[in-house]
Amino acid sequence: MEAMTHPFIIQTLAALAGNPTLLGVDVILVATILSAVAALAVLTAIYAATTVKDPMAKRVKALNARREQLKAGIVASTNKRKKLNHQNQAADRVRSILSQFRMLQEDQIKVTQEKLMQAGIRSKELAYFIIFARFVLPVVLGLTAVVVVYLVDYFPEWGWIKKYGVTAFTILGAYKAPDIWLKNKISKRSDAIRKGLPDALDLLVICAEAGLTVDAAFNRVSKELGRAYPELGDEFGLTAIELGFLAERRQAFEHLARRVDLEAIRGVVTTMIQTEKYGTPLASALRVLSAEFRNERMMRAEEKAARLPAIMTIPLILFILPVLFIVILGPAACAISDNFINR
Template sequence: MIDQPTGPMLLGFDVIMVGTVLAGLAAFAMVLAIYAAVTIRDPMAKRVKVLEARREQLKAGIITSASKKRNRLARRSDTTDKVKDSLGRLNVLQDSQIKVIQQKLAHAGYRNKELAVIIIGARAILPIIVGALAAMLIYVVDYWPDWGPMKRLFAFAGIVFAAYKGPELFLSNKAAKRTKEIQKGLPDALDLLVICAEAGLTVDAAFNRVAKELGRAYPELGDEFSLTAIELSFLNERKMAFNNLAYRVNLEAVKGVVTTMIQTERYGTPLASALRVLSAEFRNERMMRAEEKAARLPAIMTVPLILFILPTLFVVILGPAACSISDALINK
């Protein structure tokens, strides 16, 4: 007895069965999407929790005598100490150089200042290691036999230079991206600060509230504002907290905000009006940058227009005429 198909067949497959499987997969994907949307976690929650715990410790005056915890709070490790001692013996570690790298680390969002020693050590060791590997591949193994002497020399020099500049370029790239994200959210943050100031909140409470409101949209800016609010609550000089904010963010707009906050703290000028003026200036500046990019667009599109669009347009317009002329000449 031959089994009859239970449903319509298409290319040898049961249409109802295939539809059922696809519907099940679609339902499963929808459940996963809903679960991912419902269980979104705030990326700043863990960071703010750690900073709040540190603030409570500083307020209560808790001082631990355990060497392990003291080293953790001082952000030191055996690795950084060994690297620092080695670089000190080689006379390649300078205080000015350490301060520059520490500021670049702060601009990139790294709070651990001891990483500056690691960056300087990597900049000193990577050219040797990478250069040795490149020399082995280029000259000893002869991995590229078709290269001439000058090409080999330039390739070797380029690899060594890239290894030397690699850590610094990484920090610069990450700092530039972080600064750009902070710059995007700064006008909105100033508007919220104006609202908080007019509502009667203190400066540290206003910074904390803005950090919570903008934490998901602009996590970098929310992180900086949260840290500033915590520093404002326990530092003896509030000016130091504002200066730390200007130190951590490589942005002239933030330096202007810091100067305004310090002046309002010193002279007692209205904070809301000053921040409102700054917010309007930053929005105008952002609009001017957008207009500048729009004005540069015709000049940027000239090369693609000449290379890609005009040849196609000539083919479409002149192609039929060329075909007609060629047919007329062939028929003669």
């Protein structure tokens, strides 16, 4: 085996030694690696395009589970009950660990659970894991940074200020990482809901004028907008379920306002509660809200368009104007230099 391997290695090294190089880098080797990466990207894109899943399938399953919980207070199927029991056991272990270190506060748990709901995560037990991650990640990553930077001295050329800065940044980033992840998910979900809210209100107006009840209208809108705006369809579908099963309809609207971190949703909830309380016409109020939200969306688009010239100033100065100067003044500079050289 060694007799066959050594000649092959020698031939490969000889072939690589004869390849052209650029700044000491083998051009053929780099081109081969880039071609492999491009082929992998193409295969990944093809796989992602051919395995598109319905975005509402998982959400409909979660809504059905919520419906069963509202009906009986427990999950109907045995498999789901076992899964929930397993999750509760893991959450109990994490809760006991946090209780030993006196890191559990009721206000902190409620705020974290509310943020999880705003991010579209229905499991309340995940709040304990988020709090646990705030405690564990700084310790683990901080110790790793200390070992790598100070004990192993992996970067001997760094000064003490740079070493201290990297260690402190690692510990602070590890502590803030769960909150940043939650905030990012909440922001993306809120933006997606904000985009589809005017269309949803228009459909609610049509359903109200057609004579549908409020819960039937929310259910219909969630089905119609489920594919275009799955986040909004999810929230409206859950609101329709709670309108049908909760004792007070006001609670369902208040839950919607807590689950979505948007001032527009709070305005819709206030309007719905007032129409339920005072009997005011629902269609006219929703039509006014829809017009306001469309005007706000147009104003945001106009604001972004107005900021565009100021944003484009720096790229214009750095990248476009130098190229224009080279193209325009380059031939004249070459002609002038040739004339001086000839003289």
